[in-house]
Amino acid sequence: MCGIIGFIDRTKSRMDGSSIKAALSLMNERGSGDGAGYAAYGIYPEYADYYALHVFFDNLGESKKKVDELLEQWGKIVHQEEIPTTPQPGIKKVHIPWRYFFKPSEDLMAGKMASENDVVTYIVMEVNSNVKGATIFSSGKNMGVFKASGWPEDVANFYRIQDYKGYIWLGHNRYPTNSPGWWGGAHPFNLLNWSVVHNGEITSYGTNQRYVEGYGYKCSLFTDTEVVAYLFDLLGRQHGLSYEMIVKALAPPFWDDIDRMPAKEAELNKAVRLTYGSALMNGPFAIVVGTEDGIVGFTDRIKLRPLVVGENGNRLYISSEEAAIRVLDPEVKNVYTPRAGEPIIGRFIE
Amino acid sequence: MKTVKIDAKGMHYTPLNQKIRAAIKDGAEEIILDNVLGQRFIGDGLRGNVRIIVNGVPGGDLGIFMSGPTCIVHGDAEHAPGNTMDKGMLVIHGSAGDAVAHSMRGGKVFIKNNIGYRGGIHMKQYDVEARPILVVGGTAHSFLGEYMAGGLVLVLGIGEDKAMTDRGIGSGIHGGEIIIRGEVDDFLLGVGAKKFKFTESDLERIAPTIKNFCEQFGYDPADFLDTNYTRIGPASSRPFASKYVWE
Numbered sequence: 001m002c003g004i005i006g007f008i009d010r011t012k013s014r015m016d017g018s019s020i021k022a023a024l025s026l027m028n029e030r031g032s033g034d035g036a037g038y039a040a041y042g043i044y045p046e047y048a049d050y051y052a053l054h055v056f057f058d059n060l061g062e063s064k065k066k067v068d069e070l071l072e073q074w075g076k077i078v079h080q081e082e083i084p085t086t087p088q089p090g091i092k093k094v095h096i097p098w099r100y101f102f103k104p105s106e107d108l109m110a111g112k113m114a115s116e117n118d119v120v121t122y123i124v125m126e127v128n129s130n131v132k133g134a135t136i137f138s139s140g141k142n143m144g145v146f147k148a149s150g151w152p153e154d155v156a157n158f159y160r161i162q163d164y165k166g167y168i169w170l171g172h173n174r175y176p177t178n179s180p181g182w183w184g185g186a187h188p189f190n191l192l193n194w195s196v197v198h199n200g201e202i203t204s205y206g207t208n209q210r211y212v213e214g215y216g217y218k219c220s221l222f223t224d225t226e227v228v229a230y231l232f233d234l235l236g237r238q239h240g241l242s243y244e245m246i247v248k249a250l251a252p253p254f255w256d257d258i259d260r261m262p263a264k265e266a267e268l269n270k271a272v273r274l275t276y277g278s279a280l281m282n283g284p285f286a287i288v289v290g291t292e293d294g295i296v297g298f299t300d301r302i303k304l305r306p307l308v309v310g311e312n313g314n315r316l317y318i319s320s321e322e323a324a325i326r327v328l329d330p331e332v333k334n335v336y337t338p339r340a341g342e343p344i345i346g347r348f349i350e
Numbered sequence: 351m352k353t354v355k356i357d358a359k360g361m362h363y364t365p366l367n368q369k370i371r372a373a374i375k376d377g378a379e380e381i382i383l384d385n386v387l388g389q390r391f392i393g394d395g396l397r398g399n400v401r402i403i404v405n406g407v408p409g410g411d412l413g414i415f416m417s418g419p420t421c422i423v424h425g426d427a428e429h430a431p432g433n434t435m436d437k438g439m440l441v442i443h444g445s446a447g448d449a450v451a452h453s454m455r456g457g458k459v460f461i462k463n464n465i466g467y468r469g470g471i472h473m474k475q476y477d478v479e480a481r482p483i484l485v486v487g488g489t490a491h492s493f494l495g496e497y498m499a500g501g502l503v504l505v506l507g508i509g510e511d512k513a514m515t516d517r518g519i520g521s522g523i524h525g526g527e528i529i530i531r532g533e534v535d536d537f538l539l540g541v542g543a544k545k546f547k548f549t550e551s552d553l554e555r556i557a558p559t560i561k562n563f564c565e566q567f568g569y570d571p572a573d574f575l576d577t578n579y580t581r582i583g584p585a586s587s588r589p590f591a592s593k594y595v596w597e
Contacts, residue, residue, distance in 0.1 A: 303491065321447075339491065
């Protein structure tokens, strides 16, 4: 049991974090105070061309030196600072949240890496599995994840979430069940511009983990949701699948449903199931993913977790509970429960 | 009639339910809750004949364990309204989430529009008098009446081409009945569910329920009093006997 919420303004009109905090706090019954987090897109316009790397450091000594060296080996840090926080009685500051604005350098990449995204993915995997006392938990452009162990309002106040303005917001209120409640285990889970909030369990985690690890991703954060971020990066960025197709691969229709489809549609669905059998996610889940051009919501194939959608003009809301959406927007319209496995996609208007 | 108004704005469900109980103890016959948003367990375990009007969107498990009162919601409801309800009535002037009427054992739940997944899951029935009834004006998602052991689920499909288009109806049903307006495709039936002909005597049996539902939402019952329904019930009283029993 967890509470999730996703918001997009399709015209990129930005909203500050105070209402997403209020919406998430309304679902406190869904959490246990062991983790909460937010992802906000559009918050660093002055560094929009740079990767914003958010890192948990255990201290600013040896581990930070190693991260600095690795970044300098691949590119340039144009700015870095401790992420501003305000002490909260409900939060024990066990890590130091730090941010770098970083750009891989063409010269240093030449012959070794095909793209900036590959470099950053490599750095994230390398730091999270091999640098003790450092975890990169956010690595996109013009976006950032803010998370910790605590209740939604405490985590929001700790990071001063009301000071950030974004056109996409994700929020997560955690109730850890089968993995530890630590800062890195709070949601959203992020890689590049993909951020994932998830209510439920990925019982196919082992299969999915082995699948993505075959492509160089390393699952090192002790939580099943991590693999969902890598699946989106693999299928979306590397394989170039549309969001609709990614959801079809991760939560496909049943074989007997495919048998009833028109021939062409059946053929496509069969091909997706056969190609991406190891990416299929089993278990109960409701998920919202933030991306560079929108949000994607979907549930498991038999709908074992709640998900509600609402719209109002250019704004799309996806949440575990309708009431949370109504905190964000009392005038919300077209509120409905999507079907199991149905992708709910909100994209920016060009 | 003694009416008490409570402004629920920003209030947690614990003090809200305490206020409701205090009002009833004080002799209130009608309680109006304004600005309700997401408060769970409203009406939890209440007995007697009190009438509760909810203005807003109540949280999950509305009317849980309730035994007697009537609760009218002007708005949508979240998951599991009518959970293990015993007696009384919930009237929702909107839609509701998943697991509506979960484990319900008596009373009525009337939903004007649609419900999510697993409506009527584990509904049960102990005797002829105390029969739980769930009526959905619109449509329902998959696994309607899942593991149902008793009671009645009625889906009218108002405003829909087909009342039900989602699969798994009556999955694991071993008692009670699911009655759906119009035809139901065979592939929508869940494991252990079977279609039966809907007869004049079935209509006679459910007519009071149809009239009662229409009364709540201002529909003309004449539009629904015919035999154009499909009745779905258990194929056997022990659908999974071969799975769990080795004899």
